[in-house]
Amino acid sequence: MEQWGEETEWMQKLQGGDDAAMQKIMGKYQQPILNYAYRWLHNAGEAEEITQEVFLRVYKAKDTFQPSARLSPWLYTIATNLCLIELRRRKRRPWFWSKVGKQEEDFSGPPDEIPDPRTSVLDRLQVEEKERTLISAIEGLPKKEKTALLLRKYQELSYREIAEVMGCGEGAVKTLIHRGKLRLRERLQPFLQNSESRTFSL
Amino acid sequence: MKCKDLELLLSEAQSGDTLPREAHAHLSSCRACRQFQEEMDKVWVWMDAWKGIEPSAGFQDRFWAKARSPKSLPVRPLRDWFHLELFFPLWRPVSVGVIALALLVGGSLLLRFHPSWQPDISTLSLQKDEDNLLLQNLRESDAVEATEELEAFDAWILVNDEIPSAAPVDEPYNSPDSPERRTWIMEPIDLA
Structure with a gap:
């Protein structure tokens, strides 16, 4: 409740013309929104563009914000819509995105962090393989289940907030998350058997 | 409690909800549910x-540059309007069918009721086979007879108040060399 009060106060200040409030909002939400967009688009540049546009839309439509509303569902609603539009646009030009994707994969820039020498190459490959397997399983989920699952697991939104984003009831959100998890379990089943001692196929 | 009922409760418990006492009792007695719980926990972990990503440096500066630019929000391209649910792959065949039907019905109504799209009745009658045949006969086989009748009729219009029994041969108008006559004969006959 305290958190919502703070966000409402920021929005009221922003409506009054205080741009510092917008910086506070961005400071809190830029990384969550960026990661949310990245998990939809798998492209850091595109995800950042979407994140910028989310904040731009909020900034331009600040006067329409109601004090009784909450900020995070609004932000995630805009982000979800923009990501879905971007995905549809990509679907119409698959040849273009396959080239862009390949270029991104081919780009070998400097590593983000120096790998820990205590972890072996094999361990790192296993972690990467684990991530790839998970991503491919999540990618195969229906869009609604994926949205609910991403918002719950990674963005840590409450059922009520997810319901607001998706325009449905809390019960439907719970069901979607549960179904999504069941599907993931089904798809990851071969890897779940004795996963602690299992070495991923490389 | 049934195993199916427990599945949803376990899923909610994973997301932060507390598991009711009956669920704990069922779990302790049901091996299948315990295995299910273990697998779901593994998936969740x-x-x-x-992993996520970090925003690049200068994120906020770029935002303010865009926000203060007069063209901060791009105009939605026309093609985006075609992202509507109506044009999704599932609905596309139905949408195309509905649009084609609407065009067909709209076109028919336009042809039926709009005055500028109504064809001329005389044109229609000329297009009929019988009329074409009559016209052809008049021009070819009955040309002489038609010519005489029309000459007489024309002379009646010019000179008398009643139709003459035969065309006066001494009138200059009926002379074979008369330019008016030649022109008149060569003109197509207007049935209307």
């Missing part, structure tokens, strides 16, 4: 493997 496994999801942590998907």
Whole structure:
């Protein structure tokens, strides 16, 4: 409740013309929104563009914000819509995105962090393989289940907030998350058997 | 409690909800549900493997540059309007069918009721086979007879108040060399 009060106060200040409030909002939400967009688009540049546009839309439509509303569902609603539009646009030009994707994969820039020498190459490959397997399983989920699952697991939104984003009831959100998890379990089943001692196929 | 009922409760408990006492009792007595819980826990933990990314430097500066630019929000391109649910692959065949039907019905109504699209009745009658045949006969086989009748009629219009029994041969108008006559004969006959 305290958190919502703070966000409402920021929005009221922003409506009054205080741009510092917008910086506070961005400071809190830029990384969550960026990661949310990245998990939809798998492209850091595109995800950042979407994140910028989310904040731009909020900034331009600040006067329409109601004090009784909450900020995070609004932000995630805009982000979800923009990501879905971007995905549809990509679907119409698959040849273009396959080239862009390949270029991104081919780009070998400097590593983000120096790998820990205590972890072996094999361990790192296993972690990467684990991530790839998970991503491919999540990618195969229906869009609604994926949205609910991403918002719950990674963005840590409450059922009520997810319901607001998706325009449905809390019960439907719970069901979607549960179904999504069941599907993931089904798809990851071969890897779940004795996963602690299992070495991923490389 | 049934195993199916417990599945949803376990899923909610994973997301932060508390598990009711009956669920604990069922779990302690049901091996299948315990295995299910273990697998679901593994999936939930496994999801942590998907790491996020950090925003690039200058994110906020770029935002303010865009926000203060007069063209901060791009105009939605026309093609985006075709992203509507109506044009999704599932609905596309139905949408195309409905649009084609609407065009067909609209076109028919336009042809039926709009005055500028109504064809001329005389044109229609000329297009009939019988009329074409009559016209052809008049021009070819009955040309002489038609010519005489029309000459007489024309002379009646010019000179008398009644139709003459035969065309006066001494009138200059009926002379074979008369330019008016030649022109008149060569003109197509207007049935209307």
